[in-house]
Amino acid sequence: RAKSDPTGAICQFSEDMDRQSREKLQLVHDLRQACAAGQFELVYQLQNDITSLEPVGFEVLLRWNHPTRGRVGPGEFIPAAEETGLIREIGHWVLREACTEAASWARPFQVAVNVAPQQLVQPSFVEDVMDILLETGLSPERLELEITESSIIDDQAHTLKVMHRLKDYGVRIAMDDFGTGYSSLATLQTFPFDKIKIDQSFVRGVHRNAQSAAIVRSTLLLGSALNIPVLAEGVEEQDELNFLQAEKCASVQGFYFGTPMSQEDMRRIACGDGAEGRKQSA
Numbered sequence: 369r370a371k372s373d374p375t376g377a378i379c380q381f382s383e384d385m386d387r388q389s390r391e392k393l394q395l396v397h398d399l400r401q402a403c404a405a406g407q408f409e410l411v412y413q414l415q416n417d418i419t420s421l422e423p424v425g426f427e428v429l430l431r432w433n434h435p436t437r438g439r440v441g442p443g444e445f446i447p448a449a450e451e452t453g454l455i456r457e458i459g460h461w462v463l464r465e466a467c468t469e470a471a472s473w474a475r476p477f478q479v480a481v482n483v484a485p486q487q488l489v490q491p492s493f494v495e496d497v498m499d500i501l502l503e504t505g506l507s508p509e510r511l512e513l514e515i516t517e518s519s520i521i522d523d524q525a526h527t528l529k530v531m532h533r534l535k536d537y538g539v540r541i542a543m544d545d546f547g548t549g550y551s552s553l554a555t556l557q558t559f560p561f562d563k564i565k566i567d568q569s570f571v572r573g574v575h576r577n578a579q580s581a582a583i584v585r586s587t588l589l590l591g592s593a594l595n596i597p598v599l600a601e602g603v604e605e606q607d608e609l610n611f612l613q614a615e616k617c618a619s620v621q622g623f624y625f626g627t628p629m630s631q632e633d634m635r636r637i638a639c640g641d642g643a644e645g646r647k648q649s650a
């Protein structure tokens with residue numbers, strides 16, 4: 369019987385492996401066509417000022433409308449896109465789309481775009497960003513590139529050069545998922561970030577968890593000492609917001625203000641009078 373038969377178990381195991389690698393191959397195959405087939409879509413998440421609670425920007429987040437699997441979140445395909453290098457083409461599309469959109473807004477909000485490590489090390493990356501800014505007419509100060517610490521551990525000297533060139537043009541750079549890397553402090557010391565985004569794992573329940581509170585407080589202190597504004601990610605509850613307000617965090621983002629929204633909903637805020645961007649209090 370399979371249960372006690374070691375060869376049976378091995379058979380089962382390799383069949384499983386087989387299924388997994390077939391699924392992966394299929395995913396990569398589908399990803400290759402997705403860009404050309406226009407299956408990608410951006411959704412937009414509000415970033416609000418902590419004091420006024422007015423919108424100050426949007427982070428763009430990638431979605432894949434797969435022909436048979438339906439809407440697929442980035443967690444399910446970004447890793448494969450990164451491994452295969454497809455992220456370069458996809459990331460370029462995201463940047464162009466986000467800048468085109470932001471350039472058309474009536475209100476001069478920031479637009480924050482996630483950038484993968486493989487994009488950052490592309491020799492043409494800075495030129496690509498500049499070309500997109502020129503073509504779309506978006507002012508560089510309104511573009512914020514979000515990079516995580518893992519993006520810069522590979523080739524620090526090169527990344528530093530890239531960051532300085534982007535900053536010379538006026539493009540902003542945010543450190544995403546702060547606190548989850550293995551040397552966040554060293555990274556902050558070396559790289560010229562314009563914003564720190566505290567990872568949502570520290571924000572969740574910050575008002576009732578002493579450890580999270582200590583980490584968030586220290587990050588805010590650090591930001592203030594280094595003169596780098598801090599945004600808290602993943603704010604879901606009023607109590608978390610209250611804590612962040614009392615501790616003088618600069619801005620916030622999270623489901624409390626709404627899940628990432630469609631282009632249409634986003635435009636109501638970015639092109640309207642902005643009344644929709646505020647959290648409706650019950």
Ligand code: C2E
Nearest residue numbers: 429430441442443462482483484602603604621622623624
């Ligand atoms: P991220 O850049 O840290 O983005 C924040 C993620 O947290 C988003 O997930 C967002 O929907 C989610 N989030 C925001 N507020 C809350 C909240 O209050 N509660 C909870 N539970 N979640 C919240 P999403 O859209 O699934 O994206 C996941 C990650 O995928 C992103 O993390 C980012 O690293 C990556 N990603 C998304 N779009 C792109 C892209 O265009 N390019 C690249 N390279 N990576 C992307």
Ligand code: MG
Nearest residue numbers: 427482514544
């Ligand atoms: Mg991000």
Ligand code: MG
Nearest residue numbers: 544545565601
């Ligand atoms: Mg993040």
Ligand code: MG
Nearest residue numbers: 516544545567
């Ligand atoms: Mg993340």
